[in-house]
Amino acid sequence: MISLKHRLTLTYALFISLSLSVLTFIVNQITRQIFTGLIKQNIAEKSNDIVRAIGEQYNPNSRSFDIVTIEAIGMYFIHEGYILTVSDERGNFVWDARSHNMPECTEVLEAIAARMESKFRVGGSFQNQHYPISYAKQPVGNINIETYGPFFYSETETLFLSSVNRLFLIAGLVFVLLSVIISILLSRTISRPILKAEEAARQIAALHSSGSTNRQNFRIRLHEQYKTKELAGLSHSINVLSHELEEGERRQRQLTSDIAHELRTPLTCLQGTIEAILDGVWEPDRENITSCHEEILRVTRLVQDLNTLTNLEWENINLNKTDFDLAELLQVTAEQFKAAAYKKGITITLNLTTSPINADYDRLKQVFINLLSNAIKYTDQGGITISLEPPAKNRRISIVDTGIGIPPEDLPFIFERLYRTDKSRNRNTGGAGIGLSIAAAIVSAHGGTISAESGNGGTIFHVTL
Numbered sequence: 001m002i003s004l005k006h007r008l009t010l011t012y013a014l015f016i017s018l019s020l021s022v023l024t025f026i027v028n029q030i031t032r033q034i035f036t037g038l039i040k041q042n043i044a045e046k047s048n049d050i051v052r053a054i055g056e057q058y059n060p061n062s063r064s065f066d067i068v069t070i071e072a073i074g075m076y077f078i079h080e081g082y083i084l085t086v087s088d089e090r091g092n093f094v095w096d097a098r099s100h101n102m103p104e105c106t107e108v109l110e111a112i113a114a115r116m117e118s119k120f121r122v123g124g125s126f127q128n129q130h131y132p133i134s135y136a137k138q139p140v141g142n143i144n145i146e147t148y149g150p151f152f153y154s155e156t157e158t159l160f161l162s163s164v165n166r167l168f169l170i171a172g173l174v175f176v177l178l179s180v181i182i183s184i185l186l187s188r189t190i191s192r193p194i195l196k197a198e199e200a201a202r203q204i205a206a207l208h209s210s211g212s213t214n215r216q217n218f219r220i221r222l223h224e225q226y227k228t229k230e231l232a233g234l235s236h237s238i239n240v241l242s243h244e245l246e247e248g249e250r251r252q253r254q255l256t257s258d259i260a261h262e263l264r265t266p267l268t269c270l271q272g273t274i275e276a277i278l279d280g281v282w283e284p285d286r287e288n289i290t291s292c293h294e295e296i297l298r299v300t301r302l303v304q305d306l307n308t309l310t311n312l313e314w315e316n317i318n319l320n321k322t323d324f325d326l327a328e329l330l331q332v333t334a335e336q337f338k339a340a341a342y343k344k345g346i347t348i349t350l351n352l353t354t355s356p357i358n359a360d361y362d363r364l365k366q367v368f369i370n371l372l373s374n375a376i377k378y379t380d381q382g383g384i385t386i387s388l389e390p391p392a393k394n395r396r397i398s399i400v401d402t403g404i405g406i407p408p409e410d411l412p413f414i415f416e417r418l419y420r421t422d423k424s425r426n427r428n429t430g431g432a433g434i435g436l437s438i439a440a441a442i443v444s445a446h447g448g449t450i451s452a453e454s455g456n457g458g459t460i461f462h463v464t465l
């Protein structure tokens with residue numbers, strides 16, 4: 001498989017070279033056309049100059065031409081590629097370049113033909129142009145000018161054109177070289193961040209699949225700041241992914257250590273009490289056995305809760321749906337907590353509107369028991385208000401307390417298994433951090449949502465069904 005860097009380099013190099021070749025070709029063609037136009041004009045002007053110069057050699061008194069000067073002019077123009085034949089008005093021969101120096105004429109014409117055909121690929125033939133010579137508006141003779149046509153380049157023009165072509169060739173080569181360098185640089189700028197992201201993703205994948213136990217390993221981050229939107233997005237996503245995996249790993253460890261802690265505490269109590277009874281230090285009386293029984297119940301509850309949660313999360317919960325009034329369910333549940341609230345000196349206010357619903361009564365009751373028991377557990381003064389908005393498309397319930405609130409950094413995690421804001425896992429407040437996970441799983445099984453808001457003045461739980 002071809003690498004991104006090579007593919008980009010090839011694409012750029014091809015694109016730039018092609019564009020430059022097309023541009024060079026067009027410029028070359030236009031230059032050539034303009035140049036050919038100028039050459040044709042130059043040939044026509046030179047022919048007119050010849051005619052004028054020869055015309056000036058006419059002597060009206062003797063009614064003849066100055067042959068010596070005409071010969072000098074003719075000889076000069078042979079080297080320029082113009083072969084002259086001059087005759088008087090009666091057609092009598094005056095001067096002819098070929099008769100004067102045939103070998104030189106042939107040599108010059110052949111050299112021009114060879115140059116035009118081989119160097120410039122302009123096929124042509126020798127062409128004759130006739131011009132009348134007049135004096136005081138009276139015809140006094142004729143000139144025939146033979147040249148290579150439709151046009152030809154003189155030696156100086158050939159040299160000029162060759163230099164221009166050479167220049168184009170060198171410029172072309174320099175451009176191709178430059179385009180390759182630019183392509184390499186460009187493709188490197190684009191591919192480098194992608195390669196870095198790919199490398200980071202590969203490392204993360206390798207660590208994840210190898211089940212690495214080193215937490216440091218997930219600290220893979222891309223630190224570069226990219227100005228390109230997509231590259232910045234890619235780098236950000238990789239960092240978020242790495243952070244999430246790191247967090248997931250951390251929470252998994254936390255979960256394992258929390259379960260171990262939750263089991264160790266009652267088991268240590270049990271072990272201590274039973275060993276003391278076996279050693280005869282304590283009596284196996286009702287009080288000690290009740291203490292053991294309570295610890296066993298605590299472990300059983302934890303295992304049951306974890307089991308319930310696993311079932312709710314992993315299996316399709318079979319909801320036993322019936323028609324009932326949600327307001328009535330909330331009222332019955334609140335009744336159960338009246339005594340506990342009274343004991344703590346807090347009030348429970350109900351703000352309910354009759355709201356028929358088709359749902360699993362027992363499971364929803366479990367949700368409100370968990371929310372209310374938390375509200376009472378974490379509230380020492382003030383009160384709890386349970387509201388149910390009038391029936392609309394969704395049933396919206398809110399449970400507001402004036403308790404200690406939840407720190408903002410904990411808020412996103414409170415619905416996770418065994419997550420507790422109390423990091424010391426103080427047993428005074430009781431729970432193992434499973435109640436909200438169970439509530440969330442039940443609400444989600446009903447296609448609803450549960451969320452929490454919190455500040456210093458208390459917590460609000462919203463349930464939408």
Ligand code: ADP
Pocket residue numbers: 370374375378401403404405406414419420421422430431432433434435436437459
């Ligand atoms: P727990 O059994 O420990 O209460 P939950 O899953 O019910 O476990 O709650 C998770 C954590 O969320 C609790 O440990 C507590 O820190 C916090 N929490 C839940 N409800 C409230 C509330 N009403 N006020 C303050 N903190 C709360």
